[in-house]
Amino acid sequence: MRTKFDEQLEFLNTELIQMGALCENAIASAAKALLEGDDELATAAIALEGEIDQKEREIETLCLKLLLQQQPVARDLRTISSALKMITDMERIGDQAADISEITRLQNIKTSDSKLHINEMALATIKMVTDSVTAFVNRDLDLARSVIVYDDVVDDLFDKVKGDLIQLIEQKKSDGEYAIDLMMIAKYFERIGDHATNIAEWVEFSITGRHKEGQTV
């Protein structure tokens, strides 16, 4: 029999997926805005940030309510506490997607530089965010673990972008503003990758009860 608590947990689950979907959309829009110079998409990504914040507050309230009223134990407690952790990471992803779009809107970065590794980096981070949310949705442990491993790819790409920029500056092919903006964006992507990794880790935790830092509930 489904109790009220079960129903609330189910609701929490769909809320989390919704927030995940918002993040996916935010990062996808931000990346597309960057790569294609689409100002409208950049604005959309910035607008999504507010929505994501709103969702975070809603989910937080729901979690606290569940913790206080139902005093869950074991698995349910794990679900709720990992939800609380996940929304923080998702909220950060939303923030950083918005930050990327803010920079994009300054128009210092031309879309013609598609040969740079930033393209690849954007796609890789989108993949990480999408996969981490999918892993959560399907309770897919393997996918969650693959996201955690994939973080190295994004980290490598970050180094490559850095290399690209150093080269450009050495060859005096780039002005300072451009280089700094691109560097910031790359850093944001790298951070988003980290947050996606965190989400994947919390997914792993909510399934296995083990977090990589060794804590168990």
Next chain:
Amino acid sequence: MKRTLFSGIWAFTLLTVFATSAALSLAVYGRASGALREATRREAESISGALRLAGSAYAAQLEKDPQEGSVCILKAGGGVLYDSGGGETVSSGGEAAVADAWKNGSGEAAFASSLPGKREVSCARRLSDGAVLLVTNHGNGLLLTMVSLLPATLPAAALFLLLAAVFARRKRKTAAAAISALDLENPLANDTYEELSPLLIRIQKQNRELWEKTERNNKRRAEFSAVTQHMREGMVLLDGKACVLSMNPSAMELLGAPEGDYQGKHILTVNRDLALQGLIRKAEKGESCQRLLTRDGRHCLVMAGPVLRKEEAGILLLLLDVTDKQNAEQMRREFSANVSHELKTPLTSISGYAEMIKEGLVQPRDVPEFAGRIHEEAGRLILLIEDIMKLSRLDEETARPPKEQVELLSLSRSVSERLAAQAKDAAVSLSVSGGEGTVWGARRVLEEMIYNLVDNAIKYNRPGGSVQVTVIPGEDAVSLSVKDTGIGIPQEERERVFERFYRVDKSRSKQRGGTGLGLSIVKHGAAFHGAKLEMSSKEGVGTAVRLRFAAGGRKI
């Protein structure tokens, strides 16, 4: 239910015990009162005998416990000669017996005693001296008999009740066992207590009704799912909480959901697209709406509508793959834009040159040159129109050229001979190799296809490059490939070069002549022959186009 079954047995047992003890008491009472009468009679005889022998002096010796009864002697003239009860008046039973004795010499009577719950039996005898002897004995009444029997009946009753309880329990257990052992699927096949058969018959009847109903439902559901399973359109039914009630395979594919059972799962687990969520939210509010979703380059039109039935609300999603339509529309738009442009360019030149001649702006000696240009442009125009006509001929399903057995290797040889001069001009070496492969097709169309492929391979080559046409006859397929060492086609253009009028580098292509119809003719021809068309290319290295036909010059 259990209580009534039980209490029934209890009540019945109680009643039985009561009735038995009553009957018992009655019997005991009957015998006891007979014995009492007999005893009283005997007592009266013996006392009267003793009195006869001993005279009235014996009377003084008579004594009797008043609880048991009394003895008294009444004088003939009236008055009491002796009374063991101490002169109490004779009871009414005694009086009746005495009256009989006066009259007949002896009398008997039985009456309710003055002692509670007792009866008395009186016996009177006329003595020889005319006096009357009255002996009265008390015995237990019916009720007292019963009470006196209680010590025996109570334990018996308790025992019976206990036995009844045990029995009821046992019965209940066997009944429960029998019922739970019933095969409810085939009620009539059970070999069980007869008492259960009405139940079984009813179950059988209900089973049949139920079976018929489920069968009808199943059939309807099977029909429904057969229809939806094979629908090209995606269909999703959601309940009020946006959880999936049913979803057909097309919908799963269009929404990009991995294999799995989504029954009862939230639609978000299927697809997280924000546009879809927006649609569902609107539909939840009772609005019908539609939207185009784009996923992995496929366009999907989603229509969402609320389904309301009584209290229950649901949402119906219909999904249509409109990618082809969308693309065709875009192609049509481009085609008409292009075709008018392509037609206009030569015409503008023609009309320009003609106007100049008409206005006398051209020196008579230059006229032949201008006429030559006009001729050239007109030639281009004719070529273009021919191409378009070819294409539309292929488009028309009815005007399909007749098919025959065509050998591709020799066809390729003849095509390359036709293009040899052109290849030489471009400093490109041209070779045909492979084995003979026969296909079932339209010679003219096949020739056109090979011609266009080889033409491209020469045109978009570099000086000193090469073009290799290879025919490979296989078990069940004949493949023809045209490989060049030319400029290659960028990845993102590889789909589009097959569109009409599409050319990668407009300016360069123009220089090399051509209208951008060649590859679309190849594509149409391939479709016409049911052949597979593949292109692989590397920028700056070369391009290979491969056609795979079904083998054997047989009709497929």
